[in-house]
Each structure stands twice: as C-alpha cells, then as structure tokens.
Amino acid sequence: DFSNSFLTDIHIFTLEELKTITQGFSKHNYLGEGGFGEVYKGFVDDSLKIGLKAQPVAVKALKQDGGQGHREWLAEVIILGQLKHPHLVNLIGYCCEDDHRLLVYEYMERGNLEDHLFQKYGGALPWLTRVKILLGAAKGLDFLHKGKKPVIYRDFKPSNILLSSDYNSKLSDFGLATDGSEAEDSNFTKSVMGTEGYAAPEYISTGNLTTMSDVFSFGVVLLEMLTARKAVEKYRSSQRGRNLVEWARPMLKDPNKLERIIDPSLEGRYSLEGIRKAAALAYQCLSHNPKSRPTMATVVKTLGPIIDLKD
Numbered sequence: 491d492f493s494n495s496f497l498t499d500i501h502i503f504t505l506e507e508l509k510t511i512t513q514g515f516s517k518h519n520y521l522g523e524g525g526f527g528e529v530y531k532g533f534v535d536d537s538l539k540i541g542l543k544a545q546p547v548a549v550k551a552l553k554q555d556g557g558q559g560h561r562e563w564l565a566e567v568i569i570l571g572q573l574k575h576p577h578l579v580n581l582i583g584y585c586c587e588d589d590h591r592l593l594v595y596e597y598m599e600r601g602n603l604e605d606h607l608f609q610k611y612g613g614a615l616p617w618l619t620r621v622k623i624l625l626g627a628a629k630g631l632d633f634l635h636k637g638k639k640p641v642i643y644r645d646f647k648p649s650n651i652l653l654s655s656d657y658n659s660k661l662s663d664f665g666l667a668t669d670g671s672e673a674e675d676s677n678f679t680k681s682v683m684g685t686e687g688y689a690a691p692e693y694i695s696t697g698n699l700t701t702m703s704d705v706f707s708f709g710v711v712l713l714e715m716l717t718a719r720k721a722v723e724k725y726r727s728s729q730r731g732r733n734l735v736e737w738a739r740p741m742l743k744d745p746n747k748l749e750r751i752i753d754p755s756l757e758g759r760y761s762l763e764g765i766r767k768a769a770a771l772a773y774q775c776l777s778h779n780p781k782s783r784p785t786m787a788t789v790v791k792t793l794g795p796i797i798d799l800k801d
C-alpha cells in the first residue's frame with residue numbers, strides 16, 4: 491500500500507487522464523527512450539479540471555514487467571517527490587494503476603544535453619552556455635549532497651541533464667540515486683550500477699560509493715564540455731587507445747598543452763583565464779583519490795566566477 495502523505499504537491503493522475511494528455515501516447519508525441527521506459531510529450535489543459543495549471547509536460551511510461559521499471563518508478567517518486575530544487579527536474583505527478591507506472595514531469599524544451607553537446611543540433615554550444623549548464627547541474631548535485639542524509643546521484647552524464655529554453659539545466663532520472671541505505675550499513679554496493687566512462691574508478695573496482703563518485707562523474711562531463719569529445723570513445727596516444735579521461739588528464743594540468751585538447755569550434759571564443767580555471771577544476775575532480783576531489787560546493791564556487799569572465 492503506497493501512501494503519498496510525505497510527498498508535497500504531487501498530483502495523482504489516472505491512466506485515462508494521461509491518455510488524454512498525450513493524445514493516446516501517439517507517436518507524434520513520442521520524445522524518446524530513457525532508462526526504463528518511453529517518454530511522451532503532453533499538455534495539461536484546463537478542460538481536464540484536475541486543478542493543475544495549463545502547461546506542457548513530459549510523461550514517462552515505465553516498463554510494465556514488474557521489475558526494474560517498477561523499482562525506478564518508486565525511486566523517482568520517493569526522491570523527486572520530496573526533493574524540490576531549481577536544478578532538479580520537477581515531478582508534477584504520477585500514475586499507478588494495475589501494473590502501469592507513469593511519471594509526469596515539467597517539460598524541458600531543449601531535451602537532454604547529450605544531443606546538444608555532440609552536435610545533433612548543428613552549431614556548437616558557446617563556451618559560456620556550457621559553463622551555465624555545468625553550474626546549474628553542479629548546484630543540483632550540491633543540493634543532493636548537502637541533505638541531512640546525502641543523496642548520491644550515481645548516474646551523472648549528459649543524457650541525464652535536461653535543458654530549458656534558456657539553457658537552465660536540471661538533473662533527471664533518479665532511478666539509480668541512493669542515500670546508501672540499501673546496502674546494509676555501508677556504502678559498498680553489491681553490484682556496480684552507473685555508466686561506463688562516467689563512473690569513478692574506486693566505485694568500479696571496489697563498489698565504494700560516496701558523494702565523491704558524483705564529483706568524478708561531474709569532472710568527466712566538464713572534460714566533455716571542454717573537448718567536445720565523448721567519454722566512452724577511445725583516443726589514440728602512442729600505440730594505445732585510451733579513454734578520454736586518461737588521454738586528456740596530463741594535458742589538463744599543462745598550460746602549454748591545454749589548447750591541444752580544447753574543442754576547436756571554441757577557438758578564439760573564450761577567455762583563456764576561464765578555460766584554465768575550468769581545466770584545473772576538471773583535473774581535481776578526476777583525481778584517482780576520492781579525497782583529493784573538491785566537494786560539489788567548491789565546484790559551484792569555482793565555476794560561478796567563470797561566467798563573469800568575458801568571452
């Protein structure tokens with residue numbers, strides 16, 4: 491029996507209402523596949539008479555297999571139902587009928603960061619837009635980490651960062667987020683979950699999951715923003731193909747080599763001081779030793795002033 495008494499301002503939708511909102515989950519409303527379900531665009535309008543303001547929404551329908559899809563639905567309801575922040579995607583409501591599990595979010599006009607960063611939309615993102623996106627995402631992570639019981643996001647990567655029309659960024663997909671309590675009295679989880687290329691080395695090798703695992707993943711995305719290269723691909727260095735972090739790490743801390751890895755489409759369109767600060771920050775976030783990484787609060791403090799430096 492699922493009680494929503496601890497949730498603030500969450501609307502419970504009927505399946506019928508969600509069918510109306512998404513025009514019967516029509517293919518014209520289909521946005522894409524995420525985690526454990528499909529996402530559709532919808533529109534809440536006043537004719538529904540459910541007391542919600544008229545607005546566009548994104549409706550995620552989780553897999554109906556009773557397994558991972560249901561677990562992800564519950565994790566999202568519990569976490570996003572309680573945590574409200576300008577840089578976490580807003581959960582407007584949910585539906586739970588028979589084995590149907592759906593989630594209704596605010597609609598984010600520009601979809602996810604992955605599609606923008608890796609050029610699905612043509613023109614490259616300007617450097618300061620990239621910093622604005624990173625700063626927003628950093629504030630979202632900082633908020634999660636700062637709670638009485640810190641929440642570890644665990645799956646920080648561009649496809650989980652959603653963008654509004656003015657490039658405000660919000661974290662989405664909390665199906666893997668955890669306060670660590672599911673692994674009995676320690677943060678050592680039995681199976682490593684997350685995404686190759688983004689997960690911290692100590693998490694992959696020993697299952698040790700801390701807020702510093704999120705900081706490493708943040709460093710990977712920061713590096714992707716600097717280089718416009720994907721973390722999961724291999725890059726040649728002498729005879730060996732290396733992943734992005736290993737390939738770029740030495741050049742991040744060498745001012746004479748830094749320009750070799752910066753996204754060429756940014757050339758001449760950034761302040762060198764800002765790029766250097768961002769590169770030094772990425773280097774620290776990507777430390778092998780979790781204790782050498784900055785906290786997300788420090789990341790926020792470091793990134794903020796870069797926005798004030800002129801292009």
Ligand code: ACK
Nearest residue numbers: 521522523524529548595597598601602
């Ligand atoms: O790049 P996209 O359009 O942004 O493709 C993916 C797809 O659904 C699967 O995750 C999009 N999506 C997810 N949540 C939202 C949302 N709240 N607003 C707009 N689009 C969303 C995501």
